[in-house]
Amino acid sequence: MTADSPLLSEPPALEILRRVYGHEAFRGQQAAIIDHVVSGGDALVLMPTGGGKSVCYQIPAMLRDGVGIVVSPLIALMQDQVAALQQMGVAADVLNSSQTLDDMRAVEAQLRKGTLQLLYVAPERLLTPRFLELLHTLKVSLFAIDEAHCVSQWGHDFRPEYIQLSVLHQQFPNVPRIALTATADKETQAEIRTRLALDDAEIYLNSFDRPNIRYRVVERTDAKRQLLAILERDHVGSAGIVYCQSRKKVDETAAWLRDRKINALPYHAGMDADARRKNQQRFLREESVVMVATVAFGMGIDKPDVRFVAHLDLPSTIEAYYQETGRAGRDGAPADAWLAFGLSDVVLLRRRIEESELSDARKIVSRRKLDALLGFCEATSCRRMALLAYLGEQSQPCGNCDICLDPGESWDASIAAQKMLSVCWRTGQRFGVGHLIDVLRGDATEKVTRFGHAQLPVFGIGRDIDANAWKSLARQLVSLGYLVVQSDQFNTLAVSETARPILKGEEKLNLRRATVNMGSGKKARRNGTSEATTAAALARADVAPDLWDALRARRRDLAAAQNLPPYVIFHDATLLEIAHRMPATLADFLAIPGIGERKMKRYGADFLEVLAAYR
Ligand code: ADP
Ligand code: ZN
Numbered sequence: 001m002t003a004d005s006p007l008l009s010e011p012p013a014l015e016i017l018r019r020v021y022g023h024e025a026f027r028g029q030q031a032a033i034i035d036h037v038v039s040g041g042d043a044l045v046l047m048p049t050g051g052g053k054s055v056c057y058q059i060p061a062m063l064r065d066g067v068g069i070v071v072s073p074l075i076a077l078m079q080d081q082v083a084a085l086q087q088m089g090v091a092a093d094v095l096n097s098s099q100t101l102d103d104m105r106a107v108e109a110q111l112r113k114g115t116l117q118l119l120y121v122a123p124e125r126l127l128t129p130r131f132l133e134l135l136h137t138l139k140v141s142l143f144a145i146d147e148a149h150c151v152s153q154w155g156h157d158f159r160p161e162y163i164q165l166s167v168l169h170q171q172f173p174n175v176p177r178i179a180l181t182a183t184a185d186k187e188t189q190a191e192i193r194t195r196l197a198l199d200d201a202e203i204y205l206n207s208f209d210r211p212n213i214r215y216r217v218v219e220r221t222d223a224k225r226q227l228l229a230i231l232e233r234d235h236v237g238s239a240g241i242v243y244c245q246s247r248k249k250v251d252e253t254a255a256w257l258r259d260r261k262i263n264a265l266p267y268h269a270g271m272d273a274d275a276r277r278k279n280q281q282r283f284l285r286e287e288s289v290v291m292v293a294t295v296a297f298g299m300g301i302d303k304p305d306v307r308f309v310a311h312l313d314l315p316s317t318i319e320a321y322y323q324e325t326g327r328a329g330r331d332g333a334p335a336d337a338w339l340a341f342g343l344s345d346v347v348l349l350r351r352r353i354e355e356s357e358l359s360d361a362r363k364i365v366s367r368r369k370l371d372a373l374l375g376f377c378e379a380t381s382c383r384r385m386a387l388l389a390y391l392g393e394q395s396q397p398c399g400n401c402d403i404c405l406d407p408g409e410s411w412d413a414s415i416a417a418q419k420m421l422s423v424c425w426r427t428g429q430r431f432g433v434g435h436l437i438d439v440l441r442g443d444a445t446e447k448v449t450r451f452g453h454a455q456l457p458v459f460g461i462g463r464d465i466d467a468n469a470w471k472s473l474a475r476q477l478v479s480l481g482y483l484v485v486q487s488d489q490f491n492t493l494a495v496s497e498t499a500r501p502i503l504k505g506e507e508k509l510n511l512r513r514a515t516v517n518m519g520s521g522k523k524a525r526r527n528g529t530s531e532a533t534t535a536a537a538l539a540r541a542d543v544a545p546d547l548w549d550a551l552r553a554r555r556r557d558l559a560a561a562q563n564l565p566p567y568v569i570f571h572d573a574t575l576l577e578i579a580h581r582m583p584a585t586l587a588d589f590l591a592i593p594g595i596g597e598r599k600m601k602r603y604g605a606d607f608l609e610v611l612a613a614y615r
Helices: 012-021 030-038 054-063 075-086 100-113 129-136 160-171 186-195 223-235 248-260 273-285 317-323 343-355 358-375 383-390 415-425 433-441 446-452 466-477 497-503 535-542 546-562 573-582 595-613
Strands: 043-046 067-071 092-094 117-121 138-143 177-181 202-205 214-218 240-243 264-267 291-292 306-311 335-341 411-414 483-485 494-495 508-514
Touching: 012 030, 012 054, 012 595, 030 043, 030 054, 030 202, 043 186, 054 067, 054 117, 054 138, 054 177, 075 092, 075 117, 075 273, 075 343, 075 595, 092 100, 092 223, 129 160, 138 160, 160 186, 177 186, 186 415, 214 383, 223 248, 223 335, 248 264, 248 291, 264 273, 273 291, 306 317, 317 358, 343 358, 343 466, 358 466, 415 433, 415 466, 415 483, 415 494, 415 497, 433 446, 433 466, 466 483, 466 546, 546 573, 546 595
Parallel strands: 043 177, 043 202, 067 117, 067 138, 092 117, 138 177, 214 335, 240 291, 240 306, 264 291, 306 335
Antiparallel strands: 411 508, 483 494
């Protein structure tokens, strides 16, 4: 169908997608899901963050008679979603505990009049006898259960009230229900099905790939400076999240970045609730806040224009990494996932498992998960393939990760590995990496002399390789399990049984050279395309910076006047298109992705005015 064919001849769902949302076509399984729910079927939708879950229940609610009830666990989130719908001219509202009694009464009056298309409610409100009674007097088009993994008792986001949502099926057997989640794993799927009585629901399992996220893993040399270099090069004015392991590191990193003119704020569970809420609000409402946080910051971060997620420490598992990085680029525009790690992470995580109170069986699982994560970090082929393979998906090299972009050379590290393993062995497996490197490099330090290691035949056999490269090799040997960290307080290393074939020269060890050299910000990668991944930077590439700033300023003013976050007016990608296409008439705005009729009427003139100065 061409863009200028008469709207009336389109299927009704597509017509709404174009007219209300301003999107040209459905993505993936959206159309199938919508058809199924419109015709009254139940559905379980598994789709990654940013995949486009919302239209899967919003459009059916508009097409079916009555009001669609959306259950969502987070009040802050509901408010913004409802604001976004209202901006598009959809009759949507919200009922939650943060409202005044008058507000609630007004919403209930609308419900009784039958004028609402969508109502967002918190589960605890939905489940009150009074509200359920009210619902029985109304025409309900569907129930949408967002963040459905909250029924899972084993997940991080467990909400006891979610379990009771099965009453919806008992009390409203003829109303279709659609449950949605971005959690991939099989156990959670099964739990959602049984707990929500969705045994007969159609399952829509989408790929968990997030193609717009560029994955990069670097060796940590000076994490803060490496991060700063990236922020200054690729992310001027971007919103992003920086994850650290400890509260102390969060505070230090945020302060350090602020000293360097980055708009950074801290967030961790040790701060008082008020300060936390304030920082979260600023992150949502302002355009370029860098949130430095522990993993306490996460669930419900629905901000679509997060341009990067950086990890200064290793995440706990691949699943956690996938979830945390998934908060970037919900709007589909390019985003960065950047992880810096070093030997000390590996040592710390290995020790944490060994010294934990876990049962032996659980320790085995934990070790396996850590190995999988390290395998991802030390990967010599496409990172996305490794990530998706872990989530059970087959894929091809992606072209959008550090390794696809710059495969580097692999080098035969067998001899170097033999040297390091020998030094570890000959010095009695009683020393940490620093001392081993001193012996390798032939540094007669006080400690080397004291232990008589300068007399060993291995003393100085590794002068050809610099200390940093040795450190990097040690990390890889530990990651790969050839060197093991002993459970003592000195992080001493020992040679593992599996290293025998390498020591004997029976097995070759190929490693990626790039991991040794990468990371210090200054040393650009060889194919190093300038990674202008922020929408802002993209805009600057061929849009006059002052035009971009003027468009952003207008959006900011329009948003502030309504006390809304700017992205509710237009996403960055939409603003960027406005800058590129320079629409000359109101009608031209309709051709821009993300602008439907209502926003064209409401904001077109405002932006025409801004553009006028730049023609
Ligand atoms: P999710 O809830 O799955 O994280 P959303 O429903 O918020 O994702 O959608 C993510 C982004 O994708 C939004 O910016 C939305 O406007 C956009 N989007 C959704 N469906 C389409 C589509 N068919 N075409 C273009 N953009 C879409
Ligand atoms: Zn790749």
